[in-house]
Amino acid sequence: MSKITLVEAVNQALEYEMAHNNNVIILGEDVGKNGGVFRATLDLQSKFGEERVLDTPLAESMIVGTAVGMATQGLRPVAEIQFMGFIYPAFDQIINHASRLRNRTRGRLHCPLVIRAPYGGGIHAPEHHSESTEALFAHVPGLRVVIPSSPLRAYGLLLAAIRDNDPVLFLEPKRIYRMVKQEVPNKGEALPLDECFVLRSGTDITLVTWGAMVHETMKVAESLALQGVEAEVIDVATIKPLDIDTILQSVEKTGRCVIVQEAAKTCSVGAEIAAQIAEQGLLYLCAPIQRVSGFDTVMPLFKLEDYYMPSENRIYSAVKQTMEFA
Amino acid sequence: MSRVAAFEIEYVQYMDESGQALADLPNWATEVESLEHAYKWMLLTRLFDAKAVALQRTGQMGTYASCLGQEAIGAAIGLAMHPNDVFVPSYRETGAQLIRGSRMRDILMFWGGDERGSNPPIANQDFPVAIPIASQCLHAVGVATAFKYRKQNRIALCAIGDGATSQGDFYEAINLAGVWKLPVVFLVSNNQWAISVPRAAQSASQTLAQKAIAAGIDGVQVDGNDYIAMRDTLDQAIEKARSGNGATIIEALTYRLSDHTTADDASRYRSAEEVEVYKQKDPLLRLERHMRVAMGWDEGKQQSLKEQCQQQIEEEIQAYLTAEAAPPTEMFDYLYESLPKVYLKQRQQLFDEWQQHLGAREETVDTDVKESDHV
Ligand SMILES: Cc1ncc(C[n+]2csc(CCOP(=O)(O)OP(=O)(O)O)c2C)c(N)n1
Numbered sequence: 001m002s003k004i005t006l007v008e009a010v011n012q013a014l015e016y017e018m019a020h021n022n023n024v025i026i027l028g029e030d031v032g033k034n035g036g037v038f039r040a041t042l043d044l045q046s047k048f049g050e051e052r053v054l055d056t057p058l059a060e061s062m063i064v065g066t067a068v069g070m071a072t073q074g075l076r077p078v079a080e081i082q083f084m085g086f087i088y089p090a091f092d093q094i095i096n097h098a099s100r101l102r103n104r105t106r107g108r109l110h111c112p113l114v115i116r117a118p119y120g121g122g123i124h125a126p127e128h129h130s131e132s133t134e135a136l137f138a139h140v141p142g143l144r145v146v147i148p149s150s151p152l153r154a155y156g157l158l159l160a161a162i163r164d165n166d167p168v169l170f171l172e173p174k175r176i177y178r179m180v181k182q183e184v185p186n187k188g189e190a191l192p193l194d195e196c197f198v199l200r201s202g203t204d205i206t207l208v209t210w211g212a213m214v215h216e217t218m219k220v221a222e223s224l225a226l227q228g229v230e231a232e233v234i235d236v237a238t239i240k241p242l243d244i245d246t247i248l249q250s251v252e253k254t255g256r257c258v259i260v261q262e263a264a265k266t267c268s269v270g271a272e273i274a275a276q277i278a279e280q281g282l283l284y285l286c287a288p289i290q291r292v293s294g295f296d297t298v299m300p301l302f303k304l305e306d307y308y309m310p311s312e313n314r315i316y317s318a319v320k321q322t323m324e325f326a
Numbered sequence: 327m328s329r330v331a332a333f334e335i336e337y338v339q340y341m342d343e344s345g346q347a348l349a350d351l352p353n354w355a356t357e358v359e360s361l362e363h364a365y366k367w368m369l370l371t372r373l374f375d376a377k378a379v380a381l382q383r384t385g386q387m388g389t390y391a392s393c394l395g396q397e398a399i400g401a402a403i404g405l406a407m408h409p410n411d412v413f414v415p416s417y418r419e420t421g422a423q424l425i426r427g428s429r430m431r432d433i434l435m436f437w438g439g440d441e442r443g444s445n446p447p448i449a450n451q452d453f454p455v456a457i458p459i460a461s462q463c464l465h466a467v468g469v470a471t472a473f474k475y476r477k478q479n480r481i482a483l484c485a486i487g488d489g490a491t492s493q494g495d496f497y498e499a500i501n502l503a504g505v506w507k508l509p510v511v512f513l514v515s516n517n518q519w520a521i522s523v524p525r526a527a528q529s530a531s532q533t534l535a536q537k538a539i540a541a542g543i544d545g546v547q548v549d550g551n552d553y554i555a556m557r558d559t560l561d562q563a564i565e566k567a568r569s570g571n572g573a574t575i576i577e578a579l580t581y582r583l584s585d586h587t588t589a590d591d592a593s594r595y596r597s598a599e600e601v602e603v604y605k606q607k608d609p610l611l612r613l614e615r616h617m618r619v620a621m622g623w624d625e626g627k628q629q630s631l632k633e634q635c636q637q638q639i640e641e642e643i644q645a646y647l648t649a650e651a652a653p654p655t656e657m658f659d660y661l662y663e664s665l666p667k668v669y670l671k672q673r674q675q676l677f678d679e680w681q682q683h684l685g686a687r688e689e690t691v692d693t694d695v696k697e698s699d700h701v
């Protein structure tokens with residue numbers, strides 16, 4: 001089996017599900033003939049036709065609002081927002097409709113739709129193309145927010161997202177779209193939503209992260225191992241709803257926790273995780289929880305982006321402080 | 327049954343593809359200086375644009391949106407507006423930005439990933455380039471609302487693409503411009519493509535200009551590769567707005583001869599033949615041909631103008647390439663008027679990381695230490 005990248009795994013999952021379910025329909029800007037600006041929908045229009053892979057006019061509120069309507073009819077739209085920075089015109093549709101139609105109608109209507117969007121920094125993109133604003137969406141009741149961090153998880157989680165009967169925002173860390181390759185069996189096997197993945201087990205400290213930062217975090221964990229510190233690394237994967245139990249079990253074991261995220265610090269997903277650990281696991285802790293994150297600034301244009309993004313060094317020094325705390 | 331509404335959309339063109347006048351030209355267009363001046367900016371824009379693409383290709387700049395083929399629009403905007411009007415641009419109006427006072431180094435800086443490029447040394451209140459499509463349409467009507475409130479003799483000009491006319495923000499803006507009779511001009515550069523989506527897949531409307539009808543404002547279509555038509559149409563729309571007679575949508579028909587940006591590959595979705603057809607409609611060729619026939623423009627003048635432009639461009643590129651880097655801490659310095667106390671600690675952390683990084687870099691040079699090998 002050949003190895004594929006994360007973006008190819010997205011494509012493979014879309015293709016698998018379209019081949020097995022006629023209700024799956026893709027819509028978005030440049031998703032058809034062009035195959036998406038990152039080629040996530042490459043060749044899908046030629047395989048499944050223009051009726052199932054729809055190049056829309058340029059309007060994000062239209063894309064998501066239309067997907068809501070389609071979803072109520074039993075279709076399973078997978079809407080692409082070209083970059084997360086352009087999702088905001090659709091905020092109203094996501095918050096006021098997609099996420100609450102089930103509740104508003106006491107279950108009579110629901111929204112089995114997926115909104116895919118590349119997100120995050122580190123690829124030297126233009127303005128508005130690099131932010132990590134997942135926390136804005138994790139705050140919304142009724143919405144799922146899922147972030148894969150490897151080709152395998154991209155494939156399995158996207159299948160799960162499409163099959164789920166509620167709306168899912170599927171955020172793809174574009175910095176790692178082509179960073180690693182894995183063998184991804186194309187058997188249509190979904191991975192569970194709403195569960196963290198323990199990527200590395202350890203007894204000394206818990207490192208909680210998601211998306212592209214999984215890679216820096218794993219590197220730090222490997223280098224800690226050389227110094228005799230065994231870190232447990234957790235990929236949150238579904239940031240909403242949050243599987244706090246897996247995190248708490250780990251913190252109970254290690255007594256120390258560092259949360260690593262690319263997003264700005266204040267009111268972030270990291271803040272939520274820290275709060276829940278404080279609520280339910282305060283007495284497990286031997287050191288204060290630390291958050292390693294981007295700064296509370298506007299995401300800078302790319303000349304300065306490396307200074308914004310959490311580096312291995314930034315993670316490492318937070319871990320060191322946490323380990324050294326008596 | 328009776329008819330309650332009817333409309334027509336005018337198309338403005340003064341020159342055919344060979345530069346031949348099709349109608350009596352406006353007076354200003356018979357003056358050598360006016361046309362030479364415009365041509366100078368168009369040529370500068372084209373040569374600079376090509377250099378910007380080359381800088382990206384050689385890793386010296388980030389993603390760039392070329393305006394190749396759309397230079398007549400940029401020149402007309404830049405030359406028709408008054409200095410104290412407000413320009414609210416899209417990302418493909420390099421030509422107009424240059425005339426409005428951005429230096430080439432500023433434009434390179436912006437696309438080179440440096441915020442300082444959006445702060446050119448200009449006295450006007452022009453907006454920075456808007457990347458979120460059509461969002462700037464609303465800023466333009468807001469600016470125009472302020473002008474109207476203060477009874478100022480100023481106008482706002484908003485530049486967008488054909489794809490932008492599908493956005494809600496565009497409709498909201500033109501609607502408001504109609505009901506409040508605002509001094510604003512919407513310039514739609516219809517370059518036939520929104521990345522890979524052709525104009526026909528964007529709207530079933532016969533023209534984009536006619537979107538004005540629903541908003542109760544004027545709409546006109548113009549040959550956007552014909553500088554004289556472009557300028558004349560803009561002059562009229564601006565004058566109308568300035569004198570309190572409301573807004574206009576100008577649909578400028580043009581063609582994006584380049585890829586969407588340097589990150590795009592247009593050959594995936596459009597044919598080389600189509601591009602060839604539009605190359606014949608080139609705005610520079612057309613104006614040059616016209617000037618040769620009507621005003622004695624010649625090869626000598628053409629060459630010396632070209633050299634002059636190239637020298638200017640070289641100087642600006644050097645200024646860009648040798649500009650001192652901004653301190654990373656700048657990312658905190660323009661968040662608020664003054665930085666709230668709680669962020670001082672984060673700023674300090676960034677400062678320390680920066681110093682450490684600089685130190686580490688020197689060390690690497692000094693002692694030839696390898697990248698940490700724990701990775
Ligand atoms: C709100 C928003 N959605 C999507 C994008 C991504 N995008 C950048 S340019 C573009 C096409 C714009 O086409 P058009 O308005 O015709 O302008 P042109 O690029 O042709 O000048 C798209 C979809 C964006 N920048 N903003």
Ligand SMILES: [Mg+2]
Binds near residue numbers: 517
């Ligand atoms: Mg266009």
